[in-house]
Amino acid sequence: MSRLRHPLTAVAAALALTLPWVVVELSRVAAGLDAVPIESGIALSTALTVLVTGLAVVGASFLLAWGAETAEKDVPRAFALAVLAVLAVAPEYAVDALYAWNAGAGAGTAAGAEAGNLAIANMTGANRILIGLGWSGIALFTVYRAYSVRDDNVEKRSGFLADVVTLDKALTTEITFLWLATLWAFLVPLGGGIDLIDTVVLVGLYVSYILIIIRSGIETEEEQIGVPGYLQSYRKPKRIATVLGLFVYSGIMILIAVEPFAHGLEELGLQYGVPSFFMIQWIAPLASESPELIVVVYLVNKARSSAGFNALISSKLNQWTLLIGTLAVVYSIAAGGVGVLEFDYKQSLEIWITAAQSFFALAILVNFNISLREAVALLVLFVSQVVAEFLVLNVLSLAHPEALSHQILLGYTAVYLLVGLAMFIRRRQAVREMLGMTAEVVQTALGRRSDFDIE
Numbered sequence: 001m002s003r004l005r006h007p008l009t010a011v012a013a014a015l016a017l018t019l020p021w022v023v024v025e026l027s028r029v030a031a032g033l034d035a036v037p038i039e040s041g042i043a044l045s046t047a048l049t050v051l052v053t054g055l056a057v058v059g060a061s062f063l064l065a066w067g068a069e070t071a072e073k074d075v076p077r078a079f080a081l082a083v084l085a086v087l088a089v090a091p092e093y094a095v096d097a098l099y100a101w102n103a104g105a106g107a108g109t110a111a112g113a114e115a116g117n118l119a120i121a122n123m124t125g126a127n128r129i130l131i132g133l134g135w136s137g138i139a140l141f142t143v144y145r146a147y148s149v150r151d152d153n154v155e156k157r158s159g160f161l162a163d164v165v166t167l168d169k170a171l172t173t174e175i176t177f178l179w180l181a182t183l184w185a186f187l188v189p190l191g192g193g194i195d196l197i198d199t200v201v202l203v204g205l206y207v208s209y210i211l212i213i214i215r216s217g218i219e220t221e222e223e224q225i226g227v228p229g230y231l232q233s234y235r236k237p238k239r240i241a242t243v244l245g246l247f248v249y250s251g252i253m254i255l256i257a258v259e260p261f262a263h264g265l266e267e268l269g270l271q272y273g274v275p276s277f278f279m280i281q282w283i284a285p286l287a288s289e290s291p292e293l294i295v296v297v298y299l300v301n302k303a304r305s306s307a308g309f310n311a312l313i314s315s316k317l318n319q320w321t322l323l324i325g326t327l328a329v330v331y332s333i334a335a336g337g338v339g340v341l342e343f344d345y346k347q348s349l350e351i352w353i354t355a356a357q358s359f360f361a362l363a364i365l366v367n368f369n370i371s372l373r374e375a376v377a378l379l380v381l382f383v384s385q386v387v388a389e390f391l392v393l394n395v396l397s398l399a400h401p402e403a404l405s406h407q408i409l410l411g412y413t414a415v416y417l418l419v420g421l422a423m424f425i426r427r428r429q430a431v432r433e434m435l436g437m438t439a440e441v442v443q444t445a446l447g448r449r450s451d452f453d454i455e
Contacts, residue, residue, distance in 0.1 A: 007230035011066070017059030018253050020052045025256055046267045053261035054290075060253035061294035067246030068295075068311075069228035074240065079213050082314045086322075087251040091258035092126050092288040093323055100327045103341060104334025113342070116193075116331075118280055120347040123323055124354040126285035130316050131361045132382025134289070138296050138312060139165050139375035142305040151303040161372035168306040169368055169437065173216075174313045176438040177209045179362050181320045185355040189348035193340040194328045202325035206318060215445035254291050261287050275394055282386065313365075320358065346402070349409040356416035357382070363423035367430040385412045 024044065044052060064087055071080040099119035106112025142165045146154035155164050184201055188194060231242055265287050266279040274283070292315050299308035331341040360381075364374045385408065392404050424431060 007227040010227050011063070014059040014062040014066075018056045018063075018257075021056040021253075021257050024052065046264050046271075049260055050264035050268065053257040053264065056253055056257040057261060057291055058294060060250040060257065061291040062298060063246050064250035064254070064291065065295040065298050066227045066231065067243050067250065070231040070239065070246070071243045072228075073232045074236070074243075075214075079210070082210060082213065082318070083247065086318055087247060087254065087291075090251060090255055091291075092122075092285060092319065093326070094255065094259065095284060095288055096122050096126075096323060096327060097330045100330040100341060101334040104331040104336075104339065107331075107335045107339060113344070116341050116343050117347050118277075119327055119341065120343045120350060121277065121281040122285055123319075123327070124347070124350040125281035126289060126323075127316065127319055127354050128357055128382060129282070129285050129289055130292075130312065130319065131357055132378055133286075134293055134296070134312050134315075135309075135361060135370070136375040136379035136382070137293075138300060138305075138308055139370045140372065140379075141297065142300050142308070143372055145300060145303070149301075149303050151305055153303075153305040155369070157371075161376060164369040164371040165305055165309070167309050167365065167368045167370070171306075171310055171313060171365075171368070172434050172437040173209065173212060173441050174310065174317055175362060175365055176434060177205055178313060178317045178320065178358070181205050181317065182355050182358040182362065185320065185324070185351060185358070188324070189343075189351050191340075193342035194324060194331075195340040196328055196332070196338060199325040199328045202321040206321040206325075209317065212442055212445040215447075216441050258288050258291065261290075278390060278394070316358070346406065346409075349406055349413070353385070353409050353413040353416070356413040356420070360416040360420035360423075363420040363427070366424065366427050366434055381412065381415065385409075 068080045068083065071083070096119055099115050099122060103112050103116035103119055106115060142151065143154055143163045145151065146163075153166050153168075155166055157163055181202060184198075184205075188198055191197070231239060234242060263284075265283050266276070269279045269283055270276060292311065296308040296311050299305070299311065327341050328339075332339045357378075361378060364370050364378070389405050389408050392398060392401050392408065398404060
């Protein structure tokens, strides 16, 4: 094997992409963490910061993906991808936690109320991006990629945009738990805010999911090639140490690079007149979701579309449970006592439309496939709503833009719910099958079944 083709050459290249930002960060530490601007460190322009941190995110994302694929030899694939999902969206947790902390620290003040609204806006933006751009975009890319690389998960059908991406039925657990979390999310605004009851329910759902996928032992073996295939050939102690090293390094890099990457994009947007609230709800979450999207594109490019969707669904599940649930905890710690992260009516509508979008997306996946038509529907609904609201609030001169914005959110929420409900009714047999398979997975995890096999 030539050195240029050796798998470790790819690892070295990914590491090299992260090194410029490591140097910048080390210079910042050497100059003093509070030195702003850094007189004796390396000072970068906003555009150059975006470039350098963007490259670091790309490199770290590949390292993270290789670590997760290598880990599949020793732990259930779903668990490895769940770890990947948590690390990939960790920056989103950090950004949202900051707003929740500020809301708690300023409880009872206008600044605290604004921070609470920003926490919800950032959270709902991230969740809608993950489905509206992530799920739809990856489905479209998967079918496109299948024209040049064989992918057994892509089924060609006659008709306009009729090709479908079929998913592994082992995803039934993720889909069911995401469905339960979505149903609870509709209730969150009715309680006046996010409180510790939401924390117990949502975090409890995620912990239950993790325990079930670990204990169920359900696996779909896939032979790895390239970097993960090479790393899996290591003896177990070395292999585990390598996986942990990849997870730790890539996780740290994502945490230290994505925040300045997001802030850099925000600054560039503001320079061109993009409103700050829009940047916080959409551009910052898009930046923080970038590691996850890069990882999934990498998996799909290897014709591992099922693993890619597993990662996306797992990311949505942990954001829709852990992210929401931990906001109340962070808020309470900052406030110095148990409290409720309150938000205004606009953010209640944002939560409802986010839950409705999730409801619609799950109606699509309940039969374990997503067609090009459905992917386009997800994409068009998401983009059109964001564009329509942006035009109403920031471009058009209207008498009551906020009221019209609320009507837009309510209208799209109704569309998501009505279409999703119609699809669930039409696919009620698939719903029963999915719930039955999930029940069997749970029984296996509890030790009540030993012969479970997903066909």
